[in-house]
Each structure stands twice: as structure tokens, then as C-alpha cells.
Amino acid sequence: MKLATYKNDTRDGTLMLVSRDLKQTCSASDIAATMQDALDNWGAVEEKLQARYEQLNSGKVESEAFEQSKCESPLPRAYQWADGSAYVNHVELVRKARGATMPESFWTDPLMYQGGSDDFIGPRDDVILPSDEWGIDFEGEIAVVTDDVPMACSPETAASKIRLLMLVNDVSLRGLIPGELAKGFGFFQSKPASAFSPVAVTPDELGDKWKENKVHLPLLSTYNGELFGKPEAGEDMTFDFGQLIAHAAKSRNLGAGTIIGSGTVSNKQGTEHGSAISEGGVGYSCIAEVRMIETIRDGKPSTAFMRFGDTIHMEMRDSDGHSIFGEISQTIKKLN
Amino acid sequence: MKLATYKNDTRDGTLMLVSRDLKQTCSASDIAATMQDALDNWGAVEEKLQARYEQLNSGKVESEAFEQSKCESPLPRAYQWADGSAYVNHVELVRKARGATMPESFWTDPLMYQGGSDDFIGPRDDVILPSDEWGIDFEGEIAVVTDDVPMACSPETAASKIRLLMLVNDVSLRGLIPGELAKGFGFFQSKPASAFSPVAVTPDELGDKWKENKVHLPLLSTYNGELFGKPEAGEDMTFDFGQLIAHAAKSRNLGAGTIIGSGTVSNKQGTEHGSAISEGGVGYSCIAEVRMIETIRDGKPSTAFMRFGDTIHMEMRDSDGHSIFGEISQTIKKLN
Numbered sequence: 001m002k003l004a005t006y007k008n009d010t011r012d013g014t015l016m017l018v019s020r021d022l023k024q025t026c027s028a029s030d031i032a033a034t035m036q037d038a039l040d041n042w043g044a045v046e047e048k049l050q051a052r053y054e055q056l057n058s059g060k061v062e063s064e065a066f067e068q069s070k071c072e073s074p075l076p077r078a079y080q081w082a083d084g085s086a087y088v089n090h091v092e093l094v095r096k097a098r099g100a101t102m103p104e105s106f107w108t109d110p111l112m113y114q115g116g117s118d119d120f121i122g123p124r125d126d127v128i129l130p131s132d133e134w135g136i137d138f139e140g141e142i143a144v145v146t147d148d149v150p151m152a153c154s155p156e157t158a159a160s161k162i163r164l165l166m167l168v169n170d171v172s173l174r175g176l177i178p179g180e181l182a183k184g185f186g187f188f189q190s191k192p193a194s195a196f197s198p199v200a201v202t203p204d205e206l207g208d209k210w211k212e213n214k215v216h217l218p219l220l221s222t223y224n225g226e227l228f229g230k231p232e233a234g235e236d237m238t239f240d241f242g243q244l245i246a247h248a249a250k251s252r253n254l255g256a257g258t259i260i261g262s263g264t265v266s267n268k269q270g271t272e273h274g275s276a277i278s279e280g281g282v283g284y285s286c287i288a289e290v291r292m293i294e295t296i297r298d299g300k301p302s303t304a305f306m307r308f309g310d311t312i313h314m315e316m317r318d319s320d321g322h323s324i325f326g327e328i329s330q331t332i333k334k335l336n
Numbered sequence: 337m338k339l340a341t342y343k344n345d346t347r348d349g350t351l352m353l354v355s356r357d358l359k360q361t362c363s364a365s366d367i368a369a370t371m372q373d374a375l376d377n378w379g380a381v382e383e384k385l386q387a388r389y390e391q392l393n394s395g396k397v398e399s400e401a402f403e404q405s406k407c408e409s410p411l412p413r414a415y416q417w418a419d420g421s422a423y424v425n426h427v428e429l430v431r432k433a434r435g436a437t438m439p440e441s442f443w444t445d446p447l448m449y450q451g452g453s454d455d456f457i458g459p460r461d462d463v464i465l466p467s468d469e470w471g472i473d474f475e476g477e478i479a480v481v482t483d484d485v486p487m488a489c490s491p492e493t494a495a496s497k498i499r500l501l502m503l504v505n506d507v508s509l510r511g512l513i514p515g516e517l518a519k520g521f522g523f524f525q526s527k528p529a530s531a532f533s534p535v536a537v538t539p540d541e542l543g544d545k546w547k548e549n550k551v552h553l554p555l556l557s558t559y560n561g562e563l564f565g566k567p568e569a570g571e572d573m574t575f576d577f578g579q580l581i582a583h584a585a586k587s588r589n590l591g592a593g594t595i596i597g598s599g600t601v602s603n604k605q606g607t608e609h610g611s612a613i614s615e616g617g618v619g620y621s622c623i624a625e626v627r628m629i630e631t632i633r634d635g636k637p638s639t640a641f642m643r644f645g646d647t648i649h650m651e652m653r654d655s656d657g658h659s660i661f662g663e664i665s666q667t668i669k670k671l672n
Binding site: 129 | 347376413414415416418421439442445447448449450451452453454455464465466470487488509512517518519520521522523524525526528529583584586587588589590591592593594671
């Protein structure tokens with residue numbers, strides 16, 4: 001099942017079903033007014049949504065052309081956004097670039113930060129920030145949306161609570177991160193609003209590409225019109241989504257509609273630190289990794305962070321080349 | 337105006353008005369179904385709520401006895417909970433206890449962490465956790481609830497967006513904090529669900545005790561039946577709520593219903609590190625501070641953290657001794 005939220009001049013938008021091929025859409029707001037409503041009552045609405053989804057795919061319900069530009073993030077605001085860092089390769093690289101070793105425990109104990117979730121950016125909306133001197137970066141990730149998750153549950157129970165999958169652009173302000181982390185309270189100001197893919201899908205939509213609680217497909221990031229990364233999201237993911245959710249739930253319940261992120265998708269590529277698309281590698285899902293590799297290799301980074309006017313696109317395609325989640329497509333703009 | 341959320345077997349409860357003396361209550365759900373709805377549409381509903389509040393206070397509307405035990409936290413779940421640490425004295429003490437100095441910048445640049453907001457605890461509900469070996473502590477704080485706040489606004493604009501005030505018990509797991517902070521991603525697992533006072537009030541309810549964007553009244557914390565702290569929330573608050581909100585909004589908009597916390601209320605008391613109620617001081621709003629002082633004084637802490645069965649009450653009274661927000665009253669219980 002594929003779901004989206006259309007803008008409608010309300011804070012939470014209106015729930016839509018989207019055909020598997022992303023070509024047609026129909027309202028689902030009579031079943032659940034919003035995405036959060038659907039997640040709040042998943043057990044009661046899933047079957048009805050699924051039935052209409054099948055009608056939509058077979059042309060048996062009135063529908064209109066699906067326009068990704070009409071979409072909010074599937075949850076325009078959420079009660080929780082917690083982002084892991086499951087591609088430990090990415091973490092090791094960050095630390096290596098600044099000459100620090102990585103604790104062994106990072107391979108067994110997930111990193112996770114609490115993100116702001118009150119004001120997500122639409123998948124086709126501009127990323128608006130006051131300054132491009134803050135080291136603006138994209139981070140391409142996968143995220144799951146959960147049902148209610150009980151405190152202290154097992155990774156297996158946690159995995160059974162996954163309801164939807166999305167892509168994320170976890171916008172990061174690299175210039176603000178060192179100062180924020182030095183204060184010891186987390187990323188706060190250095191993690192502005194994130195954006196999610198136009199479409200959220202149930203795991204069954206991925207067929208055998210969803211296994212062991214990971215998505216086994218490349219995440220495509222296109223930066224200023226050039227393919228920047230295509231790492232395989234199922235590779236080098238040290239912690240699967242069941243483990244990440246259980247980590248989040250160690251000392252608390254998670255409410256329905258909780259979004260848990262994978263962290264920046266990153267592949268080791270059989271080398272010490274991966275390689276760029278132009279070098280025949282799978283590239284990267286953020287600028288920071290390229291800069292790290294440049295720093296390790298050349299002593300200093302040469303690729304700049306994003307400036308006003310720069311664009312980022314993120315997408316994931318199935319084995320036949322069809323877009324699964326629609327495309328995140330954003331331009332960095334200055335706050336007026 | 338005083339508002340509360342009564343439990344009603346839904347996730348967000350139902351909006352109630354509460355009389356100034358906390359004795360009577362009446363529904364406001366025909367004006368706004370939930371607290372979040374009221375905050376989403378504050379401009380449209382404030383006047384109507386205020387009119388009914390005046391009727392309630394003068395006995396001109398049908399009402400029932402207000403029961404704090406029927407309350408959820410005013411926002412049972414919220415889209416954002418970001419907690420400052422504005423009583424820098426508290427921060428300095430924490431660091432002193434572990435032999436670390438505090439950077440000078442902490443006096444000019446607020447500390448703030450992003451907290452989980454998807455599943456707050458009711459003000460009279462148990463604090464349920466899997467283990468009491470994790471160093472369970474209370475933290476008594478003040479919080480504000482904001483309207484929409486524009487990115488990069490001034491502290492003055494930020495202050496004008498304050499809609500409601502509440503008390504908070506920011507439950508903390510002291511035993512998990514060092515490990516979490518060492519990972520550099522913030523408190524995450526060491527900050528389980530928080531609880532808020534039964535009643536949220538508009539700033540005008542505090543009269544001249546609300547000035548310079550601070551609450552100038554003592555916060556009373558009673559631990560296992562004994563008064564533990566009565567520090568004055570307006571004293572030694574290095575950053576006022578306007579500054580804290582503006583800090584949160586530096587790189588993002590804040591959505592209506594955002595909760596911003598003050599951090600643990602702590603007074604210097606004209607001494608190097610305050611003193612306990614039993615020593616004639618104003619005491620503390622968390623156990624950790626007592627332990628810090630014991631550590632500084634005796635080389636090790638002697639006061640234990642909370643165990644299953646321990647109780648914490650928090651309240652704030654006006655100049656005439658009347659409770660303003662109702663009472664947070666909780667027992668620590670083991671997860672079944």
C-alpha cells in the first residue's frame with residue numbers, strides 16, 4: 001500500500017492513496033482524515049485502506065493524476081522523530097577525518113538522536129535557512145514509521161510494529177555541529193527541519209527487497225543534477241530497524257506515528273573508505289563523507305557544502321527502474 | 337485562563353477549563369476539541385475560551401468539581417519538547433562534582449536538548465520504568481507552550497508567542513546519562529517520558545509574578561513526603577523564556593504547541609553551592625544536585641536515587657498559598 005499527504009491548507013494535510021506506479025491518486029480521508037489518524041487507528045483502518053488501494057491499482061475507483069508537488073511530507077508533523085546512525089562506516093569516517101578513533105561499542109550499541117518533528121519540510125519544498133555559512137548538507141536515509149511500541153520490547157516485537165517506510169533528507173548544518181556537540185546536549189540547532197519522500201509505503205510493497213528489517217535497494221542522491229550516490233541501503237547497515245526501534249524503546253513507550261531513521265546510508269565498497277561515482281564507486285549520501293575522504297587523502301576537504309540555489313534529489317527505484325517513494329526534490333533558499 | 341486535559345480514552349483527551357481556584361471545571365471541547373486544537377487555532381479560540389473561563393469563575397456556567405486525578409498532561413503528546421538548562425548554577429554544580437570546569441560560553445549560549453514528546457505521563461500517573469538501577473531522578477522545571485514561532489526571530493518576538501505555562505517533572509536516568517553523553521548524540525535513553533502539571537495557565541494568571549519572561553515564585557518539590565526544594569524560579573535563571581525560545585528557533589520554525597523547558601530550577605542561595613531545606617536553605621529540584629554537593633563536600637554522594645515506591649510531588653503556590661497549576665504527584669513503579 002502506498003500513502004501520501006496532500007496539502008490542503010491545514011497543518012496535517014489530507015490522506016491520499018497512491019497507485020503502485022505513482023500515476024494515480026484518490027482520497028482516503030473518509031477512512032482516516034490524516035496520516036496520523038491512520039497510524040493512530042491502524043488496526044481499524046488498514047483493511048479498508050488496502051481494499052481501496054487495490055481498487056485504485058485496478059482502476060475501479062475514481063482517481064486523479066498523482067502530483068508529487070502537491071505533497072506534504074507523509075507526516076507533515078509528527079510526535080517523534082528519532083534518527084539512528086546504523087551505517088557505522090559513516091560514523092567511523094567522520095571520526096577518522098578529525099583524527100579520532102571510534103569506540104568498539106559503536107558496533108554493538110546504536111547511536112541515536114532525538115530530532116525535531118513539529119515542522120517537517122514538504123518533499124518538493126525549498127529548504128529555507130537564514131544562512132548558507134552554516135555548512136548546509138543533505139543526508140540521505142531510510143525511515144520507518146511505527147505503530148505503538150511497548151517499552152523495553154525485543155527487536156523482534158519492535159520490527160513487528162513497522163507500518164510504513166519513507167526516504168528522508170535529514171538536513172544538517174555541519175558548521176554548527178561541533179559547537180553543539182561540544183556542549184554535550186546533542187545536535188539541536190545543527191539539525192533543522194527534515195524532509196521525507198512524497199510517498200510512504202508498507203513494507204510488503206518492497207517484496208523481497210525488504211528482508212531482515214532492511215531495505216535492499218540503492219538510495220539515489222542527485223546533487224545539482226549529477227548523480228552523487230547510489231549506496232545499497234541493505235549493505236553495511238550494522239543495526240536493522242528492529243534493533244533501532246528497540247533501542248529507542250529501552251526506557252519508554254513509543255507512540256504511534258513515531259519515525260525512526262537509519263542514519264546516512266553509506267557503503268564500505270570493499271575499500272578503506274568508499275569511492276565517488278566518478279571513480280566508479282557507489283558514491284555517498286551526504287557531502288560530509290566526501291569531505292572526510294578528501295581530508296583523509298589530501299589533508300583538507302575540497303568539496304564545498306551547499307549554497308543557496310543548490311539542489312538535491314533523492315529517490316529509490318525498484319528492480320525495474322520504477323520510483324517507489326517518489327522523489328525528494330529540494331532547493332536551498334535564503335530566509336526572507 | 338486555566339486549561340486542562342481530561343482523560344477520555346482517546347490519545348489526546350478532551351479540553352477542559354478550570355476555575356482560578358482549581359475547584360470547578362467545565363468542558364471547552366465545543367470550542368476546541370483538544371489542547372493541541374486550541375493551540376493550532378489560538379487566535380480564533382482564545383476569546384471564546386476566555387469568555388467561558390470568566391463564566392466558570394463567576395459560577396455562570398454548568399460545571400463539576402475539578403479532579404486532578406482525571407487529568408492527562410495538558411498536552412498528552414506534543415509535536416515538540418525542547419528543554420533548556422537556564423539555571424546555569426545547576427550546570428556548574430554538575431560539572432564541579434566531576435571535577436570539570438564550565439566553559440564561559442555557557443553563560444551566554446543556552447544549553448538545550450530535544451526531548452521525546454510522543455507519550456507524556458499524566459500528572460497523577462505512575463512513572464513506570466523497567467529498572468530502578470538506572471539512577472532515577474526527578475527534575476522540577478517550568479515550561480512554556482508556544483504558538484507558531486518564526487525561524488530566526490528575536491527573543492522579544494519569541495516571548496510574544498508564549499501561550500501557556502506549566503510545571504514539569506523531567507524524569508532523568510542519571511545512571512544512563514554518562515554513557516549516552518559519551519556517545520555525543522545527546523541524552524536519548526537517559527530521558528524517558530516527562531510529566532506536566534494538571535493545569536496549564538496563561539501568563540496573565542501569574543499577575544506580577546510573571547515578569548521579564550520568568551516566573552517569580554518558588555517551585556515546591558516534596559520527595560517521599562518531605563519538602564525537598566523551594567527554589568525561586570525567577571532567581572538565577574540566566575536565560576529567560578524569550579531567549580530560550582529564540583535559541584530553539586535559530587535554524588527552524590517552531591510549530592504551535594511547542595513546549596520549551598527551563599531546565600532544573602536551582603538557586604545559588606548566596607553560598608557556593610546552595611543548601612538543603614534541613615540546613616535552612618531553599619533546597620533543590622532534583623536529587624543529583626544534593627549528590628553533587630555531597631560529592632564536593634564529602635568526596636562521595638550519600639543520598640540515593642529513586643527506587644520503586646518512591647514518590648515525588650511538585651507544586652507552585654501564589655502569594656496567598658493557593659496552588660496555581662495543581663500538583664504533579666507520582667510514584668515510581670516497575671514495568672510489568
